[in-house]
Amino acid sequence: MAGQLGVLNALDVAKTQWYHFTAIVIAGMGFFTDAYDLFCISLVTKLLGRLYYTKPDAPKPGTLPPNVAAAVNGVAFCGTLAGQLFFGWLGDKLGRKKVYGFTLILMVVCSIASGLSFGEEPAAVMTTLCFFRFWLGFGIGGDYPLSATIMSEYANKKTRGAFIAAVFAMQGFGILAGGIVALIVSSAFDHKYNLPPYNLSKDGSKVPQLDYVWRVILMFGAFPAAITYYWRMKMPETARYTALVARNAKQAVADMSKVLQVELESEEEKIQKMSLSDSNSFGLFSKEFAKRHGLHLVGTTTTWFLLDIAFYSQNLFQKDIFSAIGWIPKAEEMSAIHEVYKIAKAQTLIALCSTVPGYWFTVLLIDYMGRFAIQLMGFFFMTVFMFALAIPYDHWTKKDNRIGFVVMYSLTFFFANFGPNATTFVVPAEIFPARLRSTCHGISAAAGKAGAIVGAFGFLYASQSKHKKDVDAGYPTGIGVKNSLIMLGVVNFLGMLFTLLVPESKGKSLEELSGENDGEEATERSSARTAPPV
Numbered sequence: 001m002a003g004q005l006g007v008l009n010a011l012d013v014a015k016t017q018w019y020h021f022t023a024i025v026i027a028g029m030g031f032f033t034d035a036y037d038l039f040c041i042s043l044v045t046k047l048l049g050r051l052y053y054t055k056p057d058a059p060k061p062g063t064l065p066p067n068v069a070a071a072v073n074g075v076a077f078c079g080t081l082a083g084q085l086f087f088g089w090l091g092d093k094l095g096r097k098k099v100y101g102f103t104l105i106l107m108v109v110c111s112i113a114s115g116l117s118f119g120e121e122p123a124a125v126m127t128t129l130c131f132f133r134f135w136l137g138f139g140i141g142g143d144y145p146l147s148a149t150i151m152s153e154y155a156n157k158k159t160r161g162a163f164i165a166a167v168f169a170m171q172g173f174g175i176l177a178g179g180i181v182a183l184i185v186s187s188a189f190d191h192k193y194n195l196p197p198y199n200l201s202k203d204g205s206k207v208p209q210l211d212y213v214w215r216v217i218l219m220f221g222a223f224p225a226a227i228t229y230y231w232r233m234k235m236p237e238t239a240r241y242t243a244l245v246a247r248n249a250k251q252a253v254a255d256m257s258k259v260l261q262v263e264l265e266s267e268e269e270k271i272q273k274m275s276l277s278d279s280n281s282f283g284l285f286s287k288e289f290a291k292r293h294g295l296h297l298v299g300t301t302t303t304w305f306l307l308d309i310a311f312y313s314q315n316l317f318q319k320d321i322f323s324a325i326g327w328i329p330k331a332e333e334m335s336a337i338h339e340v341y342k343i344a345k346a347q348t349l350i351a352l353c354s355t356v357p358g359y360w361f362t363v364l365l366i367d368y369m370g371r372f373a374i375q376l377m378g379f380f381f382m383t384v385f386m387f388a389l390a391i392p393y394d395h396w397t398k399k400d401n402r403i404g405f406v407v408m409y410s411l412t413f414f415f416a417n418f419g420p421n422a423t424t425f426v427v428p429a430e431i432f433p434a435r436l437r438s439t440c441h442g443i444s445a446a447a448g449k450a451g452a453i454v455g456a457f458g459f460l461y462a463s464q465s466k467h468k469k470d471v472d473a474g475y476p477t478g479i480g481v482k483n484s485l486i487m488l489g490v491v492n493f494l495g496m497l498f499t500l501l502v503p504e505s506k507g508k509s510l511e512e513l514s515g516e517n518d519g520e521e522a523t524e525r526s527s528a529r530t531a532p533p534v
Contacts, residue, residue: 007239007249007256012157012509019259023154024163026231027147028170033107033225034140035174036181038076040221041133043182043344044214045072050336051211052122061336068126074456075130076137077312081449083141088442091142092435095246096150097237099142104229106139108222115219141449145442148429152437153238154259157509161366164426169359172417176356179348181220186341189213210337244434244516284436292515296431297440299501301447303375304424306495308451309458310382310488311416314409354410358417370506371423372499378419379496385412386489393482420495424448430505433514 045064054062064072083103090099110132117129147167155163189210236259242252257263282288334342366374385408389396396405424444432440505513 007243007252008509008511010256010260010262011154011239014156014260016156016159017260020155020159020163022231023151023235024166026228026235027151028167029224029228030104030107030143030147030170030232031168032170032174032177033111033221034143035171036178036224037107037111037136037140037174037218037221038080039175039347040178040182040217041073041076043178043340043347044217045069046343047210047214047336047340048072048126050339051214052125064126070457071130072126072133074453076133076140077449077452077456079134079137079139080141080144081137081446081453083138084144084442084446084449085141086138086442087142088145088438088440088445091146091149091438091442092245095237095241096146096153096438097235100146100150100235101229101233103139103142103146104225104232107136107143107225108229110136110139111222111225112219115215115217117215141442141445144425144445145429145438148425148441149438150235150238152429152510153240153434157507159367160430161371161426161506162363164429165359165363165366165422168422168425169356169363169417172351172356172359176348176351177224178217179344179351182217182340182344183348185213185216186337186344189337213337213340240434240510244511284439289436293432293440295501296503297443299498299503300424300428300431300440300444302498303379303420303495303502304428304444304448305451306491306498307379307416307420307424308448309455309491310386310412310495311421311455312452313455313458313484313488314412314416350406350410350413354414355417358414358419359422361414361418362422365418366422366426367506370504371427372502372504374418375420375423375427375499375502376496378415378417378421378423379492379499381415382412382419383489383492383496385409385415386485386492390482390485390489393485420499427502427505430510431503431513433516434510437510437514 049063049069050061052062053064063069087099087103113132114129114136117125117132119125119128148164151164151167152160189212236255237246237251239252239256242248242255282292362374389405389408389412395401428441428444429437503513510516
């Protein structure tokens, strides 16, 4: 059977070696960059509003109009969704490695281009920024299915979950790095320009140098991606793609012999037998796929969709939530650059105390607890803490209770990452056949980004004040932060229910999980029946 191919058996039982850690770092730096690029925009959106939308003699600092804010925050997710579908499909057609380098180049170029967004009018600058961030997201989208698939196909079955989760855990360091870079840049400018409370300069005009702040923060994302390009191109194609999809056992053995530093036997006869079997040649839209993996795909797509509604709402708009409860001062009480510093400080604290630890708890425990238990637990506690924040919301807005709010809000991040934010990435890379693995992971991830788009656009409007006095004053209306948090709690509860459709993949080989063993077993049984008697 496919699992009995020597090269795949060798990968399944291989001890943890240096090449595992190398693969984690190479693939993980892509996710470091992905997270940095996706979330650093939330650090500078308020600065963009103050720079480009503050009117002369205005009583308050300017803010991005809701439609512009939604576009700036959400356009990268639209690109990411498209990239996940396209590159996921392409990774199964051309191979993981051939596509891997292109996504990285696209990320580097568009990170730099985003920081160089040009235009004489605010609308022109925002349009250019959105254009480049869409294509930045397109490159980021390709990184999801390719990195997950490559790591799952390189790993052994005993610690596969930890290795894939470790790649994804680099996302936490990317979020943390975004906060740290913004702290450093804003602090440097804050000390150089002694700015009054809310005007951009003492005469009310824009300080031109402040335009550099958001551009430097966005362009820094190109650096970690660029330094890993060479090593990505040096990685060999995965043996599972070469053997099971390209049907080149000789090349698979040659590649993995170098990686594992052992002598492996080329088993071309077994590959030929597998090629003769039609039982595993079904396509994505076939009845056989629906029968074997239909519910699995429904489970991976719906849980990732629901998770990302909550996760990206929390990440992108935590600054608005912290402002609403008074943890971050009002905009008119501080300069534009100091506001960036305050927002970055809050995000860095949350990432350091809850986001990053949550990821690494998953890495440590996923191969002991299993994917199913961690995902169910994560959704459960996210639901509990969301309702605990939302129902007594007025209690948390009081000055003496703000620290309690921040602690509980941090716990929702912790259990998102020690929970479904990690497992929704891991499982689709394990349970589908090799020739459809990247495609199915891309579909699952794209469903997640659809949820992120709902979070980015929907939460922005939903969380607007619901009070009539604010509407009369010209502010957009919504259901308010409290009801928005209740909605997110309901979303997390639905995620817990749909987790029941996701299978446990702990400790099993990829071929056993995907059913790719079945094809050769059928061929062997058929050969035994038709063989002439001795």
